[in-house]
Amino acid sequence: xxxxxxxxxxxxxxxxxxxxxxxxxxxxxxxxxxxxxxxxxxxxxxxxxxxxxxxxxxxxxxxxxxxxxxxxxxxxxxxxxxxxxxxxxxxxxxxxxxxxxxxxxxxxxxxxxxxxxxxxxxxxxxxxxxxxxxxxxxxxxxxxxxxxxxxxxxxxxxxxxxxxxxxxxxxxxxxxxxxxxxxxxxxxxxxxxxxxxxxxxxxxxxxxxxx
Numbered sequence: 156x157x158x159x160x161x162x163x164x165x166x167x168x169x170x171x172x173x174x175x176x177x178x179x180x181x182x183x184x185x186x187x188x189x190x191x192x193x194x195x196x197x198x199x200x201x202x203x204x205x206x207x208x209x210x211x212x213x214x215x216x217x218x219x220x221x222x223x224x225x226x227x228x229x230x231x232x233x234x235x236x237x238x239x240x241x242x243x244x245x246x247x248x249x250x251x252x253x254x255x256x257x258x259x260x261x262x263x264x265x266x267x268x269x270x271x272x273x274x275x276x277x278x279x280x281x282x283x284x285x286x287x288x289x290x291x292x293x294x295x296x297x298x299x300x301x302x303x304x305x306x307x308x309x310x311x312x313x314x315x316x317x318x319x320x321x322x323x324x325x326x327x328x329x330x331x332x333x334x335x336x337x338x339x340x341x342x343x344x345x346x347x348x349x350x351x352x353x354x355x356x357x358x359x360x361x362x363x364x365x366x
Contacts (some may be wrong), residue, residue, distance in 0.1 A: 160354040160365045161235040162192070162261060163358065164281055167268040168333060169288030170326050171217075172298030173188040174344025175268050178288055178354075181267065181345040190362070192234055192262040196269020198242050199223045202250040211250050216317075217270070217325035224275045227267070230259075231281050237261040263362055271324075273333035283361070287337035288344040288356065 165182070167175045176195075183191050199222050205210050213219060231238040236298060241256035273279050273287070286330040309317075334340060341350045 159237060160238075162263050162265045163283050163361050163365065164231060164235065164265045165284045165286065165358065166272050166279070166282035167266065167286045167288065167328070168270065168273045168294075168337070169290065169332050170269075170295050171270055171322055172295035172302070173288040173290040174298075174346070175270075175288050177345030178286065178351070179266050179268050179343060181351050182264075182355060182358065185351075185365065186264060186358055186362070188361070190263050190264045194220060194227060194230060194234075194258050194259065194267045196224075196227060196259075196267070196272050198245055199227045200245050200250070200252075202243075202252040206250075214250070215321045215325065216310065217321045217329075218251075219271050219274050219329060222269075222271065224271075224278055228275075228278055228281065231265065231278075234259070234261045235267050235281075257340060263365060264358065270330055271333070273336045274329050279336055284337055284354075284357065285338045287334045287340045289334070289340050289342050292343060303348060 166232075167178055167213050170177045179193065181230045183193070200216065201221060201223050204213060206214070230242060239258055239260050242259055244257060245251075245256040246253050267282065273285060279285070299318065299322070300311065300314050303314045304311060339350070339354060341347055341354070345351060
């Protein structure tokens, strides 16, 4: 009896507020959630529980070193072997990992989503399909401002300061250059119906080949 083929791993990258999650949700809806495991890079921020508040405030959360990508790499490798993983749950209001984890079961498709996932070569090498969501800077900033205030307990002033001091510089240094590794660049993300039709058709084709 032949071994079960490894899952298809899809990486979705792009700047903050570009619409990566929307693209992931469109794929999940069209391909079927029962076929897909989902790993957000945001869950893998390093635990800063033991750092005092003044030092936490100095951490650059938009630099690749702020994320435990080595743990994500290990989890993807496990899912490719059809082994379940327990991903961290991160509390953005306190910049610390909670005691909780989320069990992710292996599925025929693994979606990995994050701003910096194409920056790390070892992570990049695990992706069968690499998508980059490309959205205008002003739209991305507005989305980030709205999200961080509504979901992460930040003030407008803190969001603007962080955007100017780390988010924008790190986007220019790391995120934008990583676009060159993408197989497909999707302008306007999940709102781009033509691009999403092509992407989902490709994924469905790969799934049929695996079967």
